[in-house]
Amino acid sequence: MPHPSLMEPGLAPTANGGETGADGGETGTRESADEGTREGADGGTRAGAGKGSEFAPLLRTVREQGLLERRAGWYALGIATNALVLAAIVTGMVTLGDTWWTLLLAVPLAVFSARTAFIGHDAGHSQITRGRRSARLIGLIHANLLLGMSAAWWNDKHNRHHANPNHLEKDPDVAPDVLVFAAPHAEGRTGLQGWLTRHQAWLFFPLCLLEGLNLKVQGLRDLRRQTPAERAVEGPLLLVHIAAYTALLLTVLSPGKALAFAVLHQALFGLHLGMAFAPNHKGMEMPDGYGARWGHLRRQVLTSRNIRGGPLTDWFLGGLNYQIEHHLFPSMPRPHLRLAQPLVRAHCRRLGLSYAETGLVDSYRQVLRYLREVGEPLRARP
Numbered sequence: 001m002p003h004p005s006l007m008e009p010g011l012a013p014t015a016n017g018g019e020t021g022a023d024g025g026e027t028g029t030r031e032s033a034d035e036g037t038r039e040g041a042d043g044g045t046r047a048g049a050g051k052g053s054e055f056a057p058l059l060r061t062v063r064e065q066g067l068l069e070r071r072a073g074w075y076a077l078g079i080a081t082n083a084l085v086l087a088a089i090v091t092g093m094v095t096l097g098d099t100w101w102t103l104l105l106a107v108p109l110a111v112f113s114a115r116t117a118f119i120g121h122d123a124g125h126s127q128i129t130r131g132r133r134s135a136r137l138i139g140l141i142h143a144n145l146l147l148g149m150s151a152a153w154w155n156d157k158h159n160r161h162h163a164n165p166n167h168l169e170k171d172p173d174v175a176p177d178v179l180v181f182a183a184p185h186a187e188g189r190t191g192l193q194g195w196l197t198r199h200q201a202w203l204f205f206p207l208c209l210l211e212g213l214n215l216k217v218q219g220l221r222d223l224r225r226q227t228p229a230e231r232a233v234e235g236p237l238l239l240v241h242i243a244a245y246t247a248l249l250l251t252v253l254s255p256g257k258a259l260a261f262a263v264l265h266q267a268l269f270g271l272h273l274g275m276a277f278a279p280n281h282k283g284m285e286m287p288d289g290y291g292a293r294w295g296h297l298r299r300q301v302l303t304s305r306n307i308r309g310g311p312l313t314d315w316f317l318g319g320l321n322y323q324i325e326h327h328l329f330p331s332m333p334r335p336h337l338r339l340a341q342p343l344v345r346a347h348c349r350r351l352g353l354s355y356a357e358t359g360l361v362d363s364y365r366q367v368l369r370y371l372r373e374v375g376e377p378l379r380a381r382p
Helices: 030-034 056-064 072-096 100-124 132-147 151-163 191-198 200-208 211-222 228-252 255-280 296-301 311-316 323-328 334-351 360-379
Strands: none
Touching: 056 334, 072 100, 072 228, 100 132, 100 151, 100 255, 132 151, 132 211, 132 228, 151 211, 151 228, 191 200, 191 360, 200 255, 200 360, 211 228, 211 255, 228 255, 255 360, 296 323, 296 334, 323 334
């Protein structure tokens, strides 16, 4: 999903309509912003969970059941396990040394790089801890230091997505770029852009192989947007990652093998993230600012798709398979999303609101079918 990500300097909407300061932490009332009592950063109503709100009864039930309480122990165990596995992979690389067999370790490294990204994602939403500084620190370690992608860039872009998911004008994730996700954006594309749009259904997963590299490039480019205080922290950590990653590969492997390892690792990492993020919103409702004005509940539910599955699916997709619950309650800890699902589904049923859920393979089928439909007008040209 290679599509890169302004607000006043040092102020950006949180993933749920609150505000983050220049250091990436939230300001103001955290819980009300997190759970949708503020409707968003688009100037909409600030009383999303007030009297008469469709969301308010669901919010009360979720709070009463303690599903918004943080799970520090769960995350501590997950973070420690992830760190130990990464250390074991690096130890294995050093032990095997300069052999093509070492490239096999690029596969688990890609998988656990994705786990690292999911931890950074959760930290950005304050799912792990309420503390602004501690959440920021966890995000910097897992994004900048371990992955070489900017936490500030990701949070800015991802927060704007959460505030207005799938909105044609406000969601950076559906802005036209290499791929196009809405028919109006496909009009007038010619040359290479037109060719890419005509064939984007076939190109989607191959392009995901570049997403690992794209995340790094976009983070480096975003340093120009960041405040001096942000840059002073983000920039050096990105450089440390690049230096350490390069040194590890060139110390263990010959230049040719090191390059092959890096290409394989980054390609599989990008593909894994693409497989996790692709089913979430593509092919769902796309508000454009001209239709009915939705409240928090409809804005998040009608634009999101859940993926059915068990513990393995939860692990592989980092909890993003509960996309509806995650968008309704961005700060809800990952292990609580499954518990919230029946509550959300029942609430939507009472309101007669569509609740989209499908299997993993079918979700990819729906995404590719939609991408093909978007490019159809260009293919119909003589």
